[in-house]
Every structure is written in structure tokens, then in C-alpha cells.
Amino acid sequence: xxxxxxxxxxxxxxxxxxxxxxxxxxxxxxxxxxxxxxxxxxxxxxxxxxxxxxxxxxxxxxxxxxxxxxxxxxxxxxxxxxxxxxxxxxxxxxxxxxxxxxxxxxxxxxxxxxxxxxxxxxxxxxxxxxxxxxxxxxxxxxxxxxxxxxxxxxxxxxxxxxxxxxxxxxxxxxxxxxxxxxxxxxxxxxxxxxxxxxxxxxxxxxxxxxxxxxxxxxxxxxxxxxxxxxxxxxxxxxxxxxxxxxxxxxxxxxxxxxxxxxxxxxxxxxxxxxxxxxxxxxxxxxxxxxxxxxxxxx
Numbered sequence: 001x002x003x004x005x006x007x008x009x010x011x012x013x014x015x016x017x018x019x020x021x022x023x024x025x026x027x028x029x030x031x032x033x034x035x036x037x038x039x040x041x042x043x044x045x046x047x048x049x050x051x052x053x054x055x056x057x058x059x060x061x062x063x064x065x066x067x068x069x070x071x072x073x074x075x076x077x078x079x080x081x082x083x084x085x086x087x088x089x090x091x092x093x094x095x096x097x098x099x100x101x102x103x104x105x106x107x108x109x110x111x112x113x114x115x116x117x118x119x120x121x122x123x124x125x126x127x128x129x130x131x132x133x134x135x136x137x138x139x140x141x142x143x144x145x146x147x148x149x150x151x152x153x154x155x156x157x158x159x160x161x162x163x164x165x166x167x168x169x170x171x172x173x174x175x176x177x178x179x180x181x182x183x184x185x186x187x188x189x190x191x192x193x194x195x196x197x198x199x200x201x202x203x204x205x206x207x208x209x210x211x212x213x214x215x216x217x218x219x220x221x222x223x224x225x226x227x228x229x230x231x232x233x234x235x236x237x238x239x240x241x242x243x244x245x246x247x248x249x250x251x252x253x254x255x256x257x258x259x260x261x262x263x264x265x266x267x268x269x270x271x272x273x274x275x276x277x278x279x280x281x282x283x284x285x286x287x288x289x290x291x292x293x294x295x296x297x298x
Contacts, residue, residue, distance in 0.1 A: 004041075004044075005074075006037065007037045007038070007040055007041040007044075008041070008070045008073075008074060009027070009074065010023060010027060010029070010034055010037040010038060010041075011037070011038050011041050011049065011066070011067070011070070012067060012070060012071065012074065013026050013027050013034075014034055014038055014050070014057060015050070015057070015059055015063065015067045018056055018057055019055070019056060019057060020034045020035050020038075020057070038050060045062075045066070047060075047062045048060050048062065048063075049062060049063035049066055050063050068274070072274055072279075072280070075093075075280040090119065090121065090281065090285075091119050091121065091122050091280075091281040091282040091284075091285040092119075092121035092122060092281070092282060093121075093122065093123065093280070093282055094122075094123045094125055094141075094282075095122050095123065095124050095125065095141055095142070095282045095283065095286055096125045096127070096140045096141045096142075097124065097125065097126045097127070097140065097141065097142050097143075097144070097286070098126075098127045098128075098129065098140040098142070098143040098144070099126070099127075099128055099143070099144040100128070100129070100130050100144065100145070100146050100223075100224065101128045101129065101130050101223040101224060101225045102130075102146075102223070102224035102225050102228065102240075102241065102243070102244040103144055103146060103243070103244075103269065104126065104128040104144075105128070105225055106243060106244055106246075106247065107243060107294065107296065108126075108144070108294075109126075111293045111294065112124065112126070114289075114293060115285075115286065115289050115293075118289070119282070119285055122282045122285070122286075127140070129223075130193075130222065130223040130224060141273065141274075141280075141282070141283050141286075142271050142272070142273050142283060142286060142287070143271070143272045143273075144159070144269065144270070144271050144272070145269070145270050145272055146162075146241065146267050146268075146269050147267045147268070149270060149272070154272040154273060154274060155272070155273055155274070156270040156271070156272050157270060157271045157272075157273075157287055157290075158268060158269070158270050159269045159270060159271055159290055159294055159296075160243075160268075160269050160294070160296040161266050161267070161268050161269065161296075162241040162242050162243040162244075162266050162267055162269065162296055162298075163241075163242045163262075163264070163265070163266040163298075164239055164240070164241060164242070164262075164263070164265055164266055164267070165239070165240060165241075165242050165245055165249075165256050165259075165262075166202070166237060166238070166239050166256065166257050166258045166259075166262075167231055167237070167238055167239075167240060167245050167248070167249065167254040167255065167256055167257065168231060168236065168237040168238070168254065168255060168257055169231060169232055169233070169234045169253060169254055169255070170252065170255055171234040172189075172231075172234040172235070172236060172237070173255060173257070175234070176188060176189070178257055179237070179257055179258060181206075181258070181261065182202075182204040182206060182211070182213045182258060182261055183213075185202075185213060185215055185237065186216070188217075188236065188237050189217045189218060189219065189235065189236030189237065190202075190215035190216060190217035190236055190237050190238075191217055191219050191221065191227045191230050191231055191235060191236045191237065191238040192215065192217055192219070192220050192221075192227075193220065193221060193222070193224075193227060194220040194221060194222045201213050201214045201215060202215055202239050203263035203265060204258065204261040204262070204263055205261055205262065205263050205264065206261060210263050210265075217236055219235055219236060224240060224241070224244055225244075227240065228240055228244055228245060228248070231248075231254060232248055232253050232254060237257065241266070241267055242266075242297060242298065243269075243296045243297050246297035247297075269296070271287060271290060273287070
């Protein structure tokens with residue numbers, strides 16, 4: 001009898017549980033049966049998937065890659081079986097989402113309750129961070145990224161595009177004056193990011209060409225939301241995606257400056273997911289939900 005799927009499930013339970021004992025408890029097997037199943041799988045593949053100690057298991061690089069691949073495979077098998085009964089089950093299970101802080105706060109969280117209401121059996125685990133994390137290492141199902149894409153292992157679904165704007169609060173401009181040209185920024189407090197940017201400085205269109213204008217300031221923020229809040233508080237001039245500043249601009253908390261010198265640039269926004277041909281129902285439901293419900297201000 002072909003035990004490949006059983007061995008895969010056992011390996012995945014051990015990888016997720018961290019010990020053979022935890023896997024045995026989850027699968028209602030004995031630890032020795034789990035150990036034999038994993039050993040059988042390793043023998044068939046011809047690679048070591050786990051380093052064993054008396055107290056824990058550590059995945060080898062081959063084991064990590066195998067776990068990531070079969071997680072999606074077994075999720076798809078489970079999804080297929082769920083659709084074949086008399087009462088097909090809808091999307092269910094944990095959905096791990098990683099997003100940049102500004103997008104999460106201003107675009108995702110306002111619509112997310114509609115998703116949880118529509119799919120009550122999907123457990124949403126949302127993590128917001130402006131640091132670029134590895135989707136596979138973090139075991140995220142979907143990562144929403146703003147700007148250039150770098151990870152060719154993943155599939156990308158474009159969600160939209162946001163132009164860039166230079167903004168400041170009315171209070172700051174009343175105190176420090178409104179810059180009339182990019183060169184005037186030398187006498188202003190510019191709010192910058194502490195994480196590495198792909199291009200240093202701010203681009204402006206001057207004399208028919210795009211020029212990168214170095215900016216200075218005594219404040220760095222580790223997320224777009226921190227920089228936005230500092231700008232609203234009157235701390236200086238910031239350059240943000242329009243989707244991020246739209247509510248503040250509409251309410252008058254921020255004002256766009258140097259619009260006549262706009263470089264016309266912007267950032268694409270994508271949802272990234274593991275590059276397998278088929279997706280678990282919960283991931284497909286979330287991507288379709290973003291298609292229907294997400295609207296970026298312009």
C-alpha cells in the first residue's frame with residue numbers, strides 16, 4: 001500500500017509540533033510510529049529532513065523546503081475533499097496575512113470585518129510590519145507589498161497603484177513657511193524613514209527632468225505610520241503614498257506641497273502568495289475579496 005500521503009501528513013505534524021511526541025498526540029499514534037514514518041519518508045526521498053535530539057526536532061534546509069511544498073499540497077487535497085460532500089464546506093482554517101503598516105491601518109483593517117463576517121470559519125492572523133519579511137520563512141499565506149517586487153519565488157496579484165505626495169500640516173507651514181521649490185527644503189525639517197530605501201532622496205521634476213533632491217531632518221521613523229503621525233503633529237514635511245495620506249488631506253490635517261514639481265512617480269501594491277498552481281480555498285477567497293472590496297483613494 002502506498003503510504004506517501006500518510007508519511008507526508010506525519011512529517012508535517014512533526015515539523016509543526018516540534019517533537020515526535022507532539023505529532024503522535026495530534027495524530028493519535030505512538031512516537032515510535034511517527035519516527036518510523038519520517039524515517040521511511042527520508043529513505044524514499046534520499047535526504048535528511050530533520051535533525052533529531054532527545055528533546056526537539058530541527059528541520060534541515062531540505063526539510064524546510066519540503067514542508068513548504070507539501071503544506072500547500074495537503075491543503076489543496078483537503079480543500080478538494082471538502083467540496084465533494086453533499087454540503088460542500090466553504091473556506092476554513094488559519095489565514096496568515098502580512099502587510100505594511102500604512103496599508104494595513106488605512107486600507108485593509110477598514111474592510112477586513114466584511115471578510116470575517118462572510119467567512120466565519122476562516123481564522124485571520126494579521127501581522128503589520130514595514131520590514132520586508134520572507135513569506136515562506138514567516139509561514140504567511142499572503143503578504144501585501146508596496147513598491148518593487150524582489151522575490152521571484154512568489155506569485156503576485158496587483159491590487160493597485162498609489163502616487164506619491166509631499167505633505168505637511170497647516171500648523172507646521174504656518175510656523176516654518178511653505179516651500180515654493182524643491183531647493184527650499186534645505187531650510188525645512190524633512191521626515192525620513194529609518195529602514196533602507198531603494199533610492200536616497202526625494203525625486204522632483206525640475207526643468208523638464210527628474211532630479212533626486214537630498215533631504216535632511218532630525219527625525220527618522222521605522223514605519224510609514226510613524227512618519228505620517230509625526231507630520232500630522234507638525235513635526236515636518238513627509239513624502240508618502242497618497243493612499244496613506246488621503247484621509248488626512250481630506251480632513252485638512254495635512255496639506256500637499258510642491259505639487260507643481262511632482263515627479264509623477266508612485267508605488268504598485270501587490271498581494272504575494274506561494275507560487276503553486278492551486279490555492280487553498282481560504283487564500284483564494286481572500287484574494288477574490290480584495291478584488292471586490294479594496295478601493296484605493298486617488
